[in-house]
Amino acid sequence: MRGERNTIHVISSWVRRQPPKVKAFLAVVSGMAALVLLRFIVHDHDNLFVAAEAVHSIGISLLIYKLMKEKTCAGLSLKSQELTAMFLAVRLYCSFVMEYDIHTLLDLATLATTLWVIYMIRFNLKSSYMEEKDNFAIYYVVIPCAVLALFIHPSTSHHLLNRIFWAFCVYLEAVSVLPQLRVMQNTQIVEPFTAHYVFALGVARFLSCAHWVLQVLDSRGHLLVALGYGLWPSMVLISEIVQTFILADFCYYYVKSVFGGQLVLRLPSGVV
Template identity: 80%
Template sequence: MRASKRPLGVVMAWVRRQPPKVKAFLAVVTGMAALVFIRFIVHDHDNLFVAAEAVHALGIAVLIYKLTKERTCAGLSLKTQDLTALFLAVRLYCSFVMEYDIHTVLDTATLVATLFVIYMIRFKLRSTYMVDKDNFALYYVVIPCAVLALVVHPSTSHNIANRFSWAFCVYLEAVSVLPQLRLMQNTKIVEPFTAHYVFALGVARFLSCAHWVLQVLDTRGRLLTALGYGLWPSMVLLSEIVQTFILADFCYYYVKRRLVTAAYVYDLT
């Protein structure tokens, strides 16, 4: 029985041998190519934002399956779920008072699912929760996000409290996954369903980032002006890029592991 490498496996092996700078360059090129591809196949770029929310909801559905079928929350960060519920609740409030659309419905469904996950971890499956590994201090992200929101927020005609809330949820969403990544770093083991969930977050963040980047390109920068003046438009775009890059490394290793495990086929002749 002889193993033969697939071309994809050869490519992945070559990428692994490259120095970090080359890998970073390849990641940027791949991202740009993906943006160009999406721009030509998706005519209404607002659909990308809807798709991002749908993928996020799918990731949470994977968690719910894990919690209800396997009866364990091992490997899950309760703190990431708390942050997710917080920014979703704030964004939902902003959506109700500032603009009610399809995103409001999607955020409502995602918030309900997230609250269910929190309930399961806190009360039903508490004995399997890795509280000692989930040790990321939330004030490291909540306080800086609140301060940044006070300093840089939309310059629209809405109430100042609403503008602050809008900025706060944008910044908090960008870093909400950090406790989950910290927990996985502490345990050194990534449980499969948790890996699927984090990968779904990465895909959702990329789609959301693609939505903003393509909207800016299509409007030739007018979208940034519509968001207001000062630093706020740039901070919105920067937040999308930051959260995409936070998850990019994990997504790379997730895909690599999936491809490497399928990189060999056996010739029985």
């Protein structure tokens, strides 16, 4: 085990010394390698989307366990939870009026637990809420997402307003974690349960992104046509990729910390 940790330490030290362009290249290569591996391991790529939702649920469960066991919400971003509840509520509405399926029930359960987390932070555990650290202005993301949705949305046969709402929740989901990353940037120290939760979000986002990319490859691009015409199909893929890369740096330091045997994650300045 010690040999593995030494090897990981050597590799991580080498990666840390590389210029940003090399780090970005290594991240892209690692992502592509993981996609190739998933393509051969997972035969039904729809299962990747289900797995993404399951991992997200595990992350929420860890968050609830933290709130109930430790009786503190220190290190958590209320604004990220509010953005999550917002895009889930919009997506649920779209699911009910456009494409009701099993994912609707999963989203409903996730929304219910997210609302419970918001309630706990706002009322039961308000004294431990780090409001001064949670200083990301959410209108910086809500307004651009709404404007983008007005101009770039699906071209299906559904009502225009429903198509705009659908695009809005896709864009908002891609950036909903930014307030949580700002809190961690401000504190520089992330306690275990919060770190587990954010890492679960990172894994869920990667699986969701892999689902879309592999679906496009399997359909030889026909899936993009099925999503509509214009910029919308490309924006769906871009949103998934943005979500993944937003959390990639944090996930790297999380894995490094876990293999290093550290319970508390200490982030270098400028990581998130």
